[in-house]
Amino acid sequence: MQVATTIPSARQAVEQARAEGRRIGLVPTMGALHAGHLALVEECRRLADYAAVSIFVNPAQFGPGEDYDRYPRVLEDDLRMCEAAGVDLVFKPSADEMYPRGVPDATFVEVPGLSHVFEGVIRPTHFRGVATVVLGLFEIVRPDVAVFGQKDYQQQALLRRMVEDLHVPVEIVVHPIVREPDGLAMSSRNIYLDPDQRRGSLALRRALEAAVAAVAAGESDADRVRQILRSPIESEGAAVLDYAEVVDALSLEKLGRIEPGRTAVALVAARFGKTRLIDNARLTE
Numbered sequence: 001m002q003v004a005t006t007i008p009s010a011r012q013a014v015e016q017a018r019a020e021g022r023r024i025g026l027v028p029t030m031g032a033l034h035a036g037h038l039a040l041v042e043e044c045r046r047l048a049d050y051a052a053v054s055i056f057v058n059p060a061q062f063g064p065g066e067d068y069d070r071y072p073r074v075l076e077d078d079l080r081m082c083e084a085a086g087v088d089l090v091f092k093p094s095a096d097e098m099y100p101r102g103v104p105d106a107t108f109v110e111v112p113g114l115s116h117v118f119e120g121v122i123r124p125t126h127f128r129g130v131a132t133v134v135l136g137l138f139e140i141v142r143p144d145v146a147v148f149g150q151k152d153y154q155q156q157a158l159l160r161r162m163v164e165d166l167h168v169p170v171e172i173v174v175h176p177i178v179r180e181p182d183g184l185a186m187s188s189r190n191i192y193l194d195p196d197q198r199r200g201s202l203a204l205r206r207a208l209e210a211a212v213a214a215v216a217a218g219e220s221d222a223d224r225v226r227q228i229l230r231s232p233i234e235s236e237g238a239a240v241l242d243y244a245e246v247v248d249a250l251s252l253e254k255l256g257r258i259e260p261g262r263t264a265v266a267l268v269a270a271r272f273g274k275t276r277l278i279d280n281a282r283l284t285e
């Protein structure tokens with residue numbers, strides 16, 4: 001496994017693999033890797049012959065007062081996990097390498113429609129930071145395929161839109177959510193939860209399961225499904241609900257009815273103390 005910290009060295013490693021005729025895959029991450037990330041790596045190795053993982057805590061996607069400084073950074077563990085998972089290249093740039101002009105003066109990519117709803121209401125500059133860094137990573141690695149998690153549902157919808165709008169020649173693959181045995185979606189931020197919040201966090205999963213069950217039993221009124229989503233989270237003492245929505249799978253438009261021919265997804269977000277957790281589930285195929 002190669003570890004590159006500069007853009008030229010990452011490019012050189014990938015170009016060599018490409019010259020050997022290998023199909024290039026990329027898994028962008030912020031590190032503090034867990035089994036969810038490793039599932040993406042595994043999928044990447046299935047779909048490509050050369051697996052690159054980027055580890056970059058992207059300052060441009062954190063707002064003021066968010067956890068940029070305290071976000072977990074455990075490079076040695078991450079490298080061990082990547083090596084064991086059969087990764088070919090870890091790209092671990094510094095912030096100066098990715099933003100030579102500094103974040104305030106950087107060129108940004110905006111994906112208007114999908115950036116300022118849901119997560120984007122609470123984090124107004126988050127998605128332009130995500131889109132910008134991912135396009136930069138695509139330019140550096142030029143992957144044939146890039147794997148993202150369904151865990152960050154809005155993120156993958158926005159990145160698909162960006163790639164389509166800017167004609168980026170990469171296939172975006174989305175991997176299902178990997179969960180803890182009790183159902184909490186794995187996240188590098190789960191370590192922030194105290195025992196009470198950790199117990200309370202299961203309300204998200206309960207809410208989604210109840211919504212999936214209601215739709216499977218024939219419920220098609222999206223407002224009733226929203227109520228089903230809200231109630232376990234609102235009755236959980238440790239949680240403050242941010243949103244519980246039923247949306248179109250591609251456009252993220254709020255739905256009135258759940259109907260055949262239009263895939264519906266439930267999105268939830270809640271705060272547990274200072275920690276925000278998000279989760280989602282497909283309601284229809």
Ligand code: AMP
Binds near residue numbers: 149176
């Ligand atoms: P992050 O390091 O949190 O930026 O995540 C890097 C990638 O891993 C993103 O595409 C996430 O959606 C994905 N990811 C994070 N947690 C999970 C999970 N529990 N299951 C599936 N994918 C995940």
